[in-house]
Amino acid sequence: MTAKKALKFDYVIIGNSAAGIGAVEGIRNVDAKGSIAIISDERYHTYSRPLISYYLGKKVTSDSNMYYRPKGFYKHHGVEALLGRKVVSIDKRIKELVLADGTKIAFKKLMVATGGAPFVPPIKDLEGEDVYTFTTWDEAKKVAKAAGPDTTAVVIGGGLIGLKAAEGLIEIGVKVTIVELADRIFSTILDVKGSKMFETHLKNLGSKVITGDTVTAIKRKAESGKREKGKGKEDRVTGVVLKSGKEIACDMVIVAIGVVPNTALAKTAGIKMERGIIVDGHLRTSEKDIYAAGDVVETFDVLRKVRRPQPIWPNAYTQGYAAGLNMAGFIFEYEGSFGMNSVEVCGLPTITVGMYDAAGKGFEEIVKSGPEKDSYKKIILKDDRIVGAVFVGDIDRAGIVTGLIKDRVKVSDFKKYLLTDEFGYAVFPKELRKERLYK
Numbered sequence: 001m002t003a004k005k006a007l008k009f010d011y012v013i014i015g016n017s018a019a020g021i022g023a024v025e026g027i028r029n030v031d032a033k034g035s036i037a038i039i040s041d042e043r044y045h046t047y048s049r050p051l052i053s054y055y056l057g058k059k060v061t062s063d064s065n066m067y068y069r070p071k072g073f074y075k076h077h078g079v080e081a082l083l084g085r086k087v088v089s090i091d092k093r094i095k096e097l098v099l100a101d102g103t104k105i106a107f108k109k110l111m112v113a114t115g116g117a118p119f120v121p122p123i124k125d126l127e128g129e130d131v132y133t134f135t136t137w138d139e140a141k142k143v144a145k146a147a148g149p150d151t152t153a154v155v156i157g158g159g160l161i162g163l164k165a166a167e168g169l170i171e172i173g174v175k176v177t178i179v180e181l182a183d184r185i186f187s188t189i190l191d192v193k194g195s196k197m198f199e200t201h202l203k204n205l206g207s208k209v210i211t212g213d214t215v216t217a218i219k220r221k222a223e224s225g226k227r228e229k230g231k232g233k234e235d236r237v238t239g240v241v242l243k244s245g246k247e248i249a250c251d252m253v254i255v256a257i258g259v260v261p262n263t264a265l266a267k268t269a270g271i272k273m274e275r276g277i278i279v280d281g282h283l284r285t286s287e288k289d290i291y292a293a294g295d296v297v298e299t300f301d302v303l304r305k306v307r308r309p310q311p312i313w314p315n316a317y318t319q320g321y322a323a324g325l326n327m328a329g330f331i332f333e334y335e336g337s338f339g340m341n342s343v344e345v346c347g348l349p350t351i352t353v354g355m356y357d358a359a360g361k362g363f364e365e366i367v368k369s370g371p372e373k374d375s376y377k378k379i380i381l382k383d384d385r386i387v388g389a390v391f392v393g394d395i396d397r398a399g400i401v402t403g404l405i406k407d408r409v410k411v412s413d414f415k416k417y418l419l420t421d422e423f424g425y426a427v428f429p430k431e432l433r434k435e436r437l438y439k
C-alpha cells in the first residue's frame with residue numbers, strides 16, 4: 001500500500017482567529033497568488049471571540065453577527081479553510097505538519113497562531129458536569145444551554161474573561177458570585193479606584209463580588225435521571241468551598257482565571273519559547289520559515305519595556321498582519337505593542353491603555369472624577385509623554401489619547417488640557433494638529 005501524499009501549500013496558518021486572519025490579509029497584500037491553508041480545531045467560520053459573552057447574553061443572536069469576516073472571506077482570498085481539524089505535530093525539518101486524522105500538510109512558510117488556552121487551577125472535584133471555561137463559542141453555547149433565570153453561578157476569576165462571562169450570565173437573569181484571588185477585580189488592567197467602581201456597579205446589579213479568596217473545592221451531589229439518556233448517574237454541582245472556609249451554593253461554575261499562551265504544539269516541535277513563543281521583529285520564531293503571532297507569543301511591551309504575552313484582540317490582529325507581510329517577502333518591522341482594553345461590562349464602558357498607575361520616580365498622574373459617580377479618568381505621564389490612561393464611565397476622547405500614546409507624542413504644549421472639556425485636536429499646536437488629523 002502506498003503512503004498518502006501530503007497536501008502542499010505555500011503558506012499554512014494554524015489558528016483561524018484574529019492573528020490567523022491578520023496573517024491571511026498581510027500575505028494577500030503582498031502575494032495575490034500563493035496558496036494558503038488555514039487550519040483550526042474549532043469548526044466555525046472565523047468569529048470574534050470577545051463576542052461570546054454577547055452571544056450568551058443574547059445581545060448577538062445571529063451567527064453572521066458573530067463572524068469576524070463575511071462568509072465569502074476564504075473564497076475571496078483563495079484560502080483553503082480546514083475547519084474542525086486539529087494539528088497534532090509539526091516537523092520543522094521536513095516542513096510538514098500532521099492533522100489528527102493523519103492528513104499530512106507540507107508548507108513553505110508556517111504561521112503558528114494557536115492563541116491562548118484557559119488556565120485551569122487544581123481544584124478538588126472540578127472535573128465533571130456543570131463546570132465550564134469561557135473561551136470558545138462552543139463553551140458559551142454549553143453555558144447558554146445550561147443557564148437560565150433560576151440558575152446561580154460562581155465565576156472564578158475577576159479579570160476580563162470572568163467579568164465578561166458574568167455579564168453574559170447577568171443579562172439572562174443568572175445570579176452571579178465572582179470570586180477573585182487578588183484584592184480587587186480587574187486588577188491587571190485597572191487601578192484601585194477604577195476596580196472599586198466596577199465592583200460597586202456589579203453589586204448594584206445584584207451580583208456578589210468576593211475578593212482576596214479563591215475556590216478550593218467543588219461540592220457535588222449524585223443525582224440520576226436529569227441527564228441525557230445513556231449518561232447515567234451524574235454528580236451535579238451544588239456549591240463551592242472557598243479557601244477561607246466559606247461555602248457558596250450554586251448550580252454552575254465558570255473557570256475564568258485567564259489564558260496562557262497555547263504553546264504545546266510549538267514546544268514539541270522544538271520552537272524556542274519562554275512564557276510564550278519568542279519572535280523577532282519580523283514575528284519570526286527560532287525557525288527560519290516559521291512565524292507566530294497573537295496570544296501564543298510574547299512581544300515587546302513598548303511602554304513597560306519588557307517582553308511579555310499581551311493577549312488582546314487588536315494586538316493579535318496587528319501581529320498576524322505584520323507576520324503575513326513578512327512571510328510573503330515584504331520586510332516589515334514590528335516594534336512591539338502595549339496593553340489596551342476597551343470593555344463595556346453591564347453598561348459601564350471602560351478603556352485602559354498602557355500603564356494604569358505611576359510606577360515611581362519620574363511619573364506624573366492627572367486625575368479627573370466626573371460629576372457622575374460612575375465616571376473617572378486618569379492619565380499617567382513620563383518625560384512629558386503619556387504612558388497610560390484609564391477611562392471609566394466616560395470614554396469620550398480616549399481614542400485621541402490612545403493615538404498620542406501609540407505614537408509617543410510629546411504633550412508638554414497642551415498637557416494642562418488633557419482631561420479638560422476643551423481637550424481635542426483644537427488645543428494641539430498647528431503642525432501636530434495637521435499631522436494627527438491626517439493620520
Ligand SMILES: Cc1cc2nc3c(=O)[nH]c(=O)nc-3n(C[C@H](O)[C@H](O)[C@H](O)COP(=O)(O)OP(=O)(O)OC[C@H]3O[C@@H](n4cnc5c(N)ncnc54)[C@H](O)[C@@H]3O)c2cc1C
Pocket residue numbers: 014015016017018019020039040041042049050051052053085086087088113114115116134135136160161164165262265293294295296311312313314316340341342343
Ligand atoms: C470571553 C473573552 C472575551 C474577550 N474580550 C476581549 C475584549 O473585549 N477585547 C480584547 O481586545 N480582547 C478580548 N479577548 C481576548 C481576545 O479574544 C484574544 O486576544 C484573541 O482572540 C487572540 O487571538 P489569537 O488569534 O491569538 O488566538 P485565539 O483567538 O485564541 O485563536 C486561536 C485558534 O487556534 C486554534 N488552535 C489552537 N491549537 C490548535 C491546533 N493544534 N490545531 C488547530 N487549531 C488550533 C484554537 O482552537 C483557536 O481557534 C477576550 C477573550 C475571551 C475568551
